Amino acid sequence: MNREEAISAVLGAVPNSAFLVTTTGLISREVFAQRDRDRNLYLLGSMGLASSIGLGLALLRPSTHVVVLEGDGSALMSLGVLPSIAAERPRRFTHVILDNEAYESTGSQPSISGRFDLSAVGTTAGYASSLAATDADSFADAIREASSQTGPFLVVAKVALDPSLRTPPRVSLSPVAIRDRFRQAFSNASADASVK
Amino acid sequence: MIEATAFWSQLKQHITLFSGVPDSTFGRSYNALADDPEVRFVAAVREDSALGIASAAGLAGKRGAVVMQNSGIGNVVNAITSFNLVYQVPALLIIGWRGYRGADSDAPEHAVMGEKSAAILDVLGVHNAVLDEAGWQRQVDDLISKMDAEHSPVALFVPPGVLQA
Numbered sequence: 413m414n415r416e417e418a419i420s421a422v423l424g425a426v427p428n429s430a431f432l433v434t435t436t437g438l439i440s441r442e443v444f445a446q447r448d449r450d451r452n453l454y455l456l457g458s459m460g461l462a463s464s465i466g467l468g469l470a471l472l473r474p475s476t477h478v479v480v481l482e483g484d485g486s487a488l489m490s491l492g493v494l495p496s497i498a499a500e501r502p503r504r505f506t507h508v509i510l511d512n513e514a515y516e517s518t519g520s521q522p523s524i525s526g527r528f529d530l531s532a533v534g535t536t537a538g539y540a541s542s543l544a545a546t547d548a549d550s551f552a553d554a555i556r557e558a559s560s561q562t563g564p565f566l567v568v569a570k571v572a573l574d575p576s577l578r579t580p581p582r583v584s585l586s587p588v589a590i591r592d593r594f595r596q597a598f599s600n601a602s603a604d605a606s607v608k
Numbered sequence: 609m610i611e612a613t614a615f616w617s618q619l620k621q622h623i624t625l626f627s628g629v630p631d632s633t634f635g636r637s638y639n640a641l642a643d644d645p646e647v648r649f650v651a652a653v654r655e656d657s658a659l660g661i662a663s664a665a666g667l668a669g670k671r672g673a674v675v676m677q678n679s680g681i682g683n684v685v686n687a688i689t690s691f692n693l694v695y696q697v698p699a700l701l702i703i704g705w706r707g708y709r710g711a712d713s714d715a716p717e718h719a720v721m722g723e724k725s726a727a728i729l730d731v732l733g734v735h736n737a738v739l740d741e742a743g744w745q746r747q748v749d750d751l752i753s754k755m756d757a758e759h760s761p762v763a764l765f766v767p768p769g770v771l772q773a
Contacts, residue, residue, distance in 0.1 A: 453667070457690030464657040468664025468672065471650060472625060492653035493660075500650060587695040591667065598668050 413548045414574035415442060418510050419481075421548040421569075423447045425555035426479050430506075431598065433466040435459065435482035437517025438580065439510065443481065445580040450597040454583045454590055460489035463497065463507060469598070470502035476601055477504040477559060484511040484525035491533065497564050498538035505564040506555060507534070512571040520573055534566030542566040610744055612637035612772040618745055619673065620647060622752045623700065625665040627651075627658035628675030633704025633766050635773025638675060655680030656687045659699060659761075663687075666697040666759075671752070673700040678707070678725040678765070679718065688732055688761055696759035700751065705738070708767040729763055736763035739770050 413421070419442045426432060433453045434440040440454040455462055466480035487494075487509045497507065513526040534542025540563050545551035551569045558565035583590070616637070627650040630638050642649045652658035655676045662672030674684075681703070692699060707714040707722015714722060729736045735754055737747055748764070755762045 455691065457694065458660075458687055461656065461660040461687055461691055464652075464660025465664050465667070467650070468625060468627070468661040469668065471648060471661075472664055472668050472670065490654075490657060493657050496650070496653060496657065496661075591695045591697060595667055595669055602668075 413546075413551065413569065414572050414577060415510070415512070415516070416446075416574075416577055417548050418551065418569055418571045419443055419446055421552040422481060422508055422555060425552040425559070426506075427477060427559050429601070430477040430479050430559070431469060431594075431601075432479045432481060433462045433469070435462045435486040437483070439481060439483055440583055441580040444583045450593050453594045454585070456583060456587060459486050462486060463490055463493040466505070466507070467493065467497050467500060467502060470505045471500060473598075473602065474503055476598075477506070478502065479506045479508060481508045481510070483516070484509060484513060484530060485515045485523050487530060488523060488525065488528075494533050494537040494539070494566070501540075502564055503562050506558040507539070507564060507566045508555065509566070509568045510571045511568055512573050514573055516573060531566060531568040534568070539564050539566045543568070545569040609769065610739070610741055610771050612640060615744070615771055616641050616644070616647075618748050619700075619702075620644075622671055622748070623665075623673045624648065624670040625650070625662055625672040626675065627661040627672070628702075629653070629655055629658060629677065629680060631675075631677030631704035631706070633677070633706065633768050633773065634675060634771065637771065637773055641675065655683040659684050659687045659692070659701075662699045663692060663697050666699060671698065671700065671755070673702055675702045677704045679721050681721065681725060681728055685728070685732070688734060692761045693733070698755040698759050699761045700755060701734075701761060701763040703763055703765050705765045705767045708765075714768075726765065734761050734763055736765060738765045738767060741770060
């Protein structure tokens with residue numbers, strides 16, 4: 413599965429109601445190109461910060477499903493956040509790592525994840541469950557399962573580098589526009605939740 | 609000296625979500641905050657992660673704060689410059705200022721950051737103030753107003769001996 417296929421699998425499996433925090437670089441650009449939505453928070457910079465922001469959002473509103481989508485480089489940069497997530501136990505939290513064993517956004521320099529089992533970190537950190545996927549179907553199934561059960565869940569997918577892929581365009585929204593749209597969607601969801 | 613319970617009570621009126629990494633400037637009063645059932649406090653392992661967690665409040669229309677030591681300023685610079693300042697997401701940094709009274713006033717590892725702490729935040733354009741026993745309540749309220757009005761992170765430095773630890 414290449415990057416396009418992996419992100420297509422994620423976007424097809426994540427519930428419409430979920431809030432999605434995406435890491436810097438090609439992952440945010442690919443998500444923006446495939447399925448832009450108000451509930452997406454694209455981090456244009458701040459590598460390594462997606463999981464912390466996602467954790468904060470999940471703790472502020474435990475009834476809201478939060479999905480963090482990042483790469484192996486970003487996850488490795490803030491690996492200490494995984495035990496923090498496990499310690500806080502957000503119930504509706506899915507942490508998805510696309511592991512292509514490289515820093516693709518900066519020129520596909522190799523990362524160390526080829527010699528390191530990221531999904532094992534979810535288990536040792538104390539996530540409710542940690543799954544590894546190698547094909548698009550099992551990946552989507554794992555995300556659907558994570559969305560229906562009490563988390564936090566970690567889903568790690570091995571993704572192949574594919575030089576034939578086009579480079580998706582940059583996210584054309586300004587950071588402040590991304591913030592405003594996301595904040596409005598999060599507030600509206602709060603109103604919905606209080607009605608139920 | 610400012611009484612710790614009064615200090616945190618004042619902050620609790622404004623802040624929904626706290627995160628942090630301990631500093632001896634806060635001593636046992638840090639535990640009191642972390643264990644306060646009226647407070648949502650998340651123990652972080654690094655200051656940038658703490659800022660990410662607290663910043664979620666700014667994205668939810670609420671306010672977040674980070675409690676930390678000034679040595680952690682180095683760890684939050686990237687989060688401040690590539691997230692908080694460009695997305696205009698506010699957060700309050702409550703920073704214990706080790707080495708505040710000069711290089712010889714504290715352990716040697718605090719000599720450099722002790723001298724440069726406010727200067728680094730000034731360069732970044734992060735408004736900051738040093739906690740003052742006289743009129744500290746007003747100081748806190750003013751910082752919160754500034755953070756709201758400018759949608760920007762702001763910092764409150766706490767020198768050793770000012771807050772009951």
